[in-house]
Every structure is written in C-alpha cells, then in structure tokens.
Amino acid sequence: MSNNLLKGKKGIIFGALDEKSIAWITAIKCFEQGAQLVLTNAPVAMRMGAINKLAEQVNAPVIPCDVSNAEDVDNLITKSMEHFGGGFDFILHSIGMSLNVRKGKHYTEIDYAHNLKTFEISSMSLHRVLAACMKKEALNEWGSVIALSYIAAQRVFPDYNEMADAKSLLESVARSFGYHYGVKKHVRVNTISQSPTRTTAGSGVKGFDGFINYAENMSPLGNASAEDCANYCVVMFSDLTRMVTMQNLFHDGGFSFTGVTNAVIEQMEK
Secondary structure: OOOOOOOOOEEEEEOOOOOOOHHHHHHHHHHHOOOEEEEEOOHHHHHHOOHHHHHHHHOOOEOOOOOOOHHHHHHHHHHHHHHHOOOEEEEEEOOOOOHHHHOOOOHHHOOHHHHHHHHHHHOHHHHHHHHHHHHHOOEEEEEEEEEEEOHHHOOOOHHHOOHHHHHHHHHHHHHHHHHHHHHHHOOEEEEEEEOOOOOOOHHHOOOHHHHHHHHHHHOOOOOOOHHHHHHHHHHHHOHHHOOOOOOEEEEOOOHHHOOOOHHHHHHHOO
16 A cells, blocks of 8 residues: 655665565565665675566666775766666665675674675765765755664674674764764665565575574564665655664564563473
8 A cells, every 4th residue: 555655765775685585575566665776785785686676666767886895886876866867865775785694704703805705895885875965965964774683782692603703883873974964965865774584695605494494483562674674764764763863763563671571481391
C-alpha cells in the first residue's frame, strides 16, 4: 500500500545484490512510495547479482561505483545529479565486505592490509560518499542518510570477525559526519542496527543458521525481516523523522535490550 511518503523525493540506493537483500527490497518500497531512484553497486557485485532486473522494476538507472575509489564516487554523484536534474534527498548505504572473512582468517590472526581494505569499503565509504555530496552540494536540505549496521558493533559475536570493528567505525562516521552535515544543511545521518537477516551476504557468516534461531528466541517480537527493515528505511527517508539524526537505531525486535527470555531458558534446559 502506498501513502506517497516519498512523493517528489529522489535517492541513491547502494548495495542491491539480489531479491534477498535489504537494499533491493528498500528500493522497491521507496519506489512504491513515490521516490525516484538511482541504483549502484560495485562492478564485481553487479556481475554476480541481478541489479538490472531491479532497475527495470523501479525505473532507475544503474551506475557502477567502487566506493573505495574517489573518482568512482565523484562520478556516481555527478551522474546522479544529472539524472535527477539537481540535488537528491536520501541515500541508503548497504555496503559490507570482509577480506579476512573471505579468506578464512580468524579474528586474532587477521591480515592488516586486508583489514584496512575492509574498513575502507565497509566503513570509510560512508565518509567518502558524504564528503563528495557535501562538496558538490548534492544532498538537499533536510535530506536523510541511512547506513545499515549490526549489534556486533557493541557486543561480542565471535564469528562476526573484523566486521564488528567495521560496523563500530561506520556508526562513528555516521555520528561525526551527522553533526557537520546537520549544522551545514540540516541533513540527518543515522545507522540502523538490524536483526540478523537471511541475505546472501549475511548467510556467509560462520554459524549463521544457529545464531539467527538464537536471536529469534532472544527477541520479544522475533527477528525483524528484510521487509521490516525496508519499511523502517522508508520512514527514515520521509519528512516524518526530520529531527532524528546521529543515532544508531536498533531494529531487532527487542534483542538489543533483552537479557534472557523464557524461550532461551527452555531451550537450554532440554
């Protein structure tokens, strides 16, 4: 159902890989609510995924962008402004990649060069995108930026590896840049700390199936789905949340503030 919450708004969606991804579903929800979109992803991810199918569905151009490359980011912002005929109103940063996880490195034995690349892509890419937008005056006044995070930024989840550090850095960038962009142009920057979600990327984490079941039992409302998260993003892009900024917003069915549940105790007693 459309309430035209985003009618007249324009935005860039990073990271739509396939139909399971939060970015993919968010793009559809934004389009249904009246938004005009530009889709982007890394060239290698675009070859792996089916983003052109989504582009047809939401009537959006696809602009490749390696977020670790400043020229690519500048090109994305410039071409997006050309497509929109000016500035735009929102950005979804749904980007995460760990070289050490891919190579099976334990957290205590990570390769530091790979670690820096993980931070560059998963965390500092938000800074690079926002800096380019600020320089080009691309984001309109009262714009909204959302980056997807995870509670491992605050709590230890052993197999989440260096991505926990990357998400901590991501949340810090959102707070710090959120201050400066808020003062300069009333642009708000927030992170959403989402439940573990059965996406293609998330399913690659060691022990994911066991953990997602645990999180379901530890959450009074159960795990938030990718569609639930997409709906939350729509609200955060809308004018209904104009005074929310620099926040890490837990969207996890209550998991983050629950010590233990009867369901978990009963499972342990079996």
